[in-house]
Amino acid sequence: MNRKFLLIIISICSLSLLTSCWNRKELNELAIVVGMGIDIEDGKFVVTVQVVNPGEIAESQGGSGKSPVVVYQEKGNTLFEAIRRITTVSPRKLYFSHLRLLVLGEEFAKKGIAKTLDLLSRDPEMRADFYIVVAKNKKAGDILKIVTTMERIPVQQVFESLQSSEKAWATTIQITMDQLIYDIISEGISAKLTGIKLIGDVQDGGKLENTQQTKPTAFLKYDSIGVFRKDKFIGWLSESESKGLNYALGNVTSTVVTIPCPQKGKTAIELIHTTSELNTEVSDHKPKGIIKVTTVGNVGNVQCKTLDLTKPETISILERETKKNIEHSINKSLYAARKKYKIDPFGFGEALHRSNSDYWHLIKKDWLQILENMPVEIDVKVKIHNIGKIKNSPLNEIKN
Amino acid sequence: MLENGKISPHQYTIMIAFFIVGGSILYTPSGLVHSAKQDAWMANIIVVGLGLILVSLFNLLGSRFPTMNLTEYSERILGKWLGKLLSFLYFIYFFLSLAVFIRQIGDFVIIQILPDTPILPLHILLIGIMIMGVLYGIETFSRAIEIFFPIIFLLLLIFIISIFPMIEFQQLQPILANGTKPIISAAVKSVGTPYLQLVLFLMVFPAVNQTTKAKKSFLLGTFIGGTVLTVVTLLSILCLGTYFSENMEFVAYALALKINIGGFWQRIEAVMAFIWFISIYIKITLYFYGSIICMGQILELKEYKCLTFPLGLITLVLSLIINKNIVESDKQAEWWTSFSLPFGLFFPLLLLIVSKIRKKDSY
Incomplete structure (x- = not known):
């Protein structure tokens, strides 16, 4: 009994004294x-x-x-x-x-x-x-x-x-x-x-x-x-080129795309969910890049009178314009990276290494020259689901 | 008979699984990734297969002499003096491995956790509990392992699940880019750690109370341990990519450092360290036990416990001088397979063949 008691005392003492804080810093x-x-x-x-x-x-x-x-x-x-x-x-x-x-x-x-x-x-x-x-x-x-x-x-x-x-x-x-x-x-x-x-x-x-x-x-x-x-x-890169790069890299989840209205003014589309894929394929010993972007958006802000949001056709027009805008910024970033700076921030080379590794090892040395003129297919799919709390913009009602 | 303790096949399985996970969970990925790159996980599967074949060999040898350990039947098969010589070689092998593994723990703690602490106190503490484990005997020790098992299993599961959000499947591509050759060469090179080392379990084999089940649990334990290592390798390639899997000093620990879920479930790398400490403690204690039984058998002692303190002290010194620095110990891992090869493969094979020719078995 006494021995047990002593042991407990010793253990408690060692616990507090031997905390192994050799070079502790408070x-x-x-x-x-x-x-x-x-x-x-x-x-x-x-x-x-x-x-x-x-x-x-x-x-x-x-x-x-x-x-x-x-x-x-x-x-x-x-x-x-x-x-x-x-x-x-x-x-x-x-x-x-x-x-x-x-x-x-x-x-x-x-x-x-x-x-x-x-x-x-x-x-x-x-x-x-x-x-x-x-x-x-x-x-x-x-x-x-x-x-x-x-x-x-x-x-x-x-x-x-x-x-x-x-x-x-x-x-x-x-x-x-x-x-x-x-x-x-x-x-x-x-x-x-x-x-x-x-x-x-x-x-x-x-x-x-x-x-x-x-x-x-x-x-x-x-x-x-x-x-x-x-x-x-x-x-x-410029702002739009940066966005294009991020689209291609799959870093975009949500952003705002500003597109022109059919006549005058501008509309902002809010992208709420975006996924993208960057791939390459080789046919006839020629590489080809593919960038696929799929996005879902809402109408965020209408700043023109002519847009009739009660018609389904309007939505398809907006979708087309958004698609154009995204494609444009991806194209701009491709141009800046490949022609202006002669680099590959997209990682097309890595994608090629993953998909056709034999081919990649053949062309690795001259990759940046090959990339400069490599065709890139951009495939953007836009779906606009919602238009927000109101239907037509109050702007439409202002008569002048 | 030096050891009278009996362990159950179940405990034997857990012991083996821990043994395999213990030495290698922090190291395997880097060696395999070095030559097999993103296909290292396939190499790992092949290694497990090779390991199971090796274990079948050990089983064949062990079940010929179900009541004797390696040193006992090597004397029986090869005659007294030749047998003693072989036992002595095994003693050296076990003892050197023991020092190497203790040094690995010391190096890890100093590099990752306590950078300014001298290595000596760490080794003293470690060797202290190691001696304690052996003094209590194999029976108590394996019961302790049984208690640790669910905790470690749970932690490992938490660890693996926490890593899931960081997985990028494209890291695995291109699959089989350089053909199967580098995979097989990587697999053969890394069979040394830990599968050749399993020869140690021929020292524990007679302590298992049911021989037929012991064979099965030997295989099962190897399989479980190998699976854990394969999963860790796969995860490290999926999350860190090949460059980091190859170049990090402690890959699995680096993996744990990256865990961050929702900004609050993070900095849990101590979990990884804990898993490793427990499992490598089991590994070194088994090595210590193996070398002590070996020595006791050679000297024909009646009781092995008197050897623990002297051998423990020698281990302490040996573990401090066995490597000059971390680079040397990394290099050591490369030739360790060739060093283990005679002990893990040739000698057991030799014993098996000679015992068949001389028609010796335990009866």
């Missing part, structure tokens, strides 16, 4: 990094990190009016060196497991981003679930300095805005680390990343006063998609 010793930016300056990496200031984030305490995040910046010959050098300015060691966003400066992206991929996938603290974007015409560091209003943590706002814009507008693309690595190393697909733009001035955007206005003087905005050749950034 929450108050960590600097939680949510955003990281990489630039290059005179051949050296410049790393900018956005770190959460926990005291200001806690909602219940109200905060003391200090900035909810802190931004640190350091230089180094390697990425790792630059990150560790940040400890000379930061009171705590940086902790990367909660990284949400990686911003690459446009200048840096032009020189090639491959060097950064290694650390970001080798380090066990890094999880591969953060998004990667390119700072359009700016340094990545500037993007991370901007404070935002809706979310206390700017990166959180940017992160959520990327998710919502891909879901509802479809000109942006969510790329995570492993997708990017795959795109870069694979021969049959080129990498692409969304661009982020700073509107206004960095000096204004970094101040807390920026968030105290209803319309901030400096804010961040997603722009269209930027494309890469291997790991080097080569240019931006």
Whole structure:
């Protein structure tokens, strides 16, 4: 009995003492990094990190009016060196497991981003679930300095805005680390990343006063998609080209398509459910690409008098116009990618590898030249189901 | 007879399944994917088939001497001294494998979970519970495994279901792009881990209380373990693609890292680590048990428990010096099959043939 009692006491003591926290770091010793930016300056990496200031984030305490995040910046010959050098300015060691966003400066992206991929996938603290974007015409560091209003943590706002814009507008693309690595190393697909733009001035955007206005003087905005050749950034697609690319890649679920009315004015169709398929086939030793898009939409907004939504024919006209619009943007993106930049962000090469792998190995070397003149069949199916709460637009009733 | 404990065929099945899953769940995909690319899962099916053939061989040998273990009948078949020599070779094989597997756990924990912790305390803890397991004897140990089984099974099921939303079927294409050759060569190369290692179970075989059922459960256990490995390989190709399946140090763990359902069911990689810890603990304890029985038999001891502490200490040192670094241990996995080949295939075959010629069996 006594021995049992002693054993229990010993076990309880060991449980609390031997917790095997060899190099434990309590929450108050960590600097939680949510955003990281990489630039290059005179051949050296410049790393900018956005770190959460926990005291200001806690909602219940109200905060003391200090900035909810802190931004640190350091230089180094390697990425790792630059990150560790940040400890000379930061009171705590940086902790990367909660990284949400990686911003690459446009200048840096032009020189090639491959060097950064290694650390970001080798380090066990890094999880591969953060998004990667390119700072359009700016340094990545500037993007991370901007404070935002809706979310206390700017990166959180940017992160959520990327998710919502891909879901509802479809000109942006969510790329995570492993997708990017795959795109870069694979021969049959080129990498692409969304661009982020700073509107206004960095000096204004970094101040807390920026968030105290209803319309901030400096804010961040997603722009269209930027494309890469291997790991080097080569240019931006336009908004409609980005959408076309997303249609082909199957990234579009919902978006708005604006089409002309039969006479004057415009109508907006809301696509609510879109699926797409990208395939290739080979006949007579010639490859052919096939892009199939199937979409269901609603009439979202009528801005013309002549549209009679009580007739079924009108719906077929709208369907035809929507189809034309989608085909047009896919064609535009095909043109931009193949003729202008001479790359394959669609992954036709990968599709060819999957469907005709023998043929792919034969032509792999000259793939981009072959792609340039490869016929691509675009097959869009549009179905418009609903027209909303009202039938004909009130515009129709206005007599003039 | 060193071991008087008896285990049921059911426990034997679970033990074997754990043994197969344990050593390989984190590693198999990368080796197979290296040569077979997206067809690695087919290679895995072939490996399971080869494994079952091997197990039938072990069964043939084991059931000739239903009450004796490998070392006992090798002395009977080959004569005392030749038999002892063979037993000693087996002892070295088991003991080295033991150190390698302990090092694998240490490496994994240090790379993925506790990067700044020295490897020594981890090994001490591990070897401590391993010695405990053997001291309690095979009977208690297999009952413990039986308790773990439903938990691990459930966790594995949760893990597999959680991965489903990330599956992309096009990752499997092109199917058979490079023909069947790389698949078969990949399969043959990876039969070493873990199927050749199953020879260890000839040490446990006599402890099973029904010999005829033991044969069946040996096959069943191998099949279950092999199926789990095939599913994991398939999932890693489907979700991570070939590049990551090949290049990740711990593929299945990387797979668990990716799980994210609805933004809240995420970061459950510790589940994967737990499955692996439990199953590899069972694996190393069985290896330790095997090497101790081997040694006890060679020295003709009456009782094997006195060997646990000295051999445990030697294991500790051996596990620390067996590899200089992780790259070396990755390389080791490549030649491990050739190293296992005599022990897992040639010697059992030799014993079987000689026993047939010399008409020796246990009666």
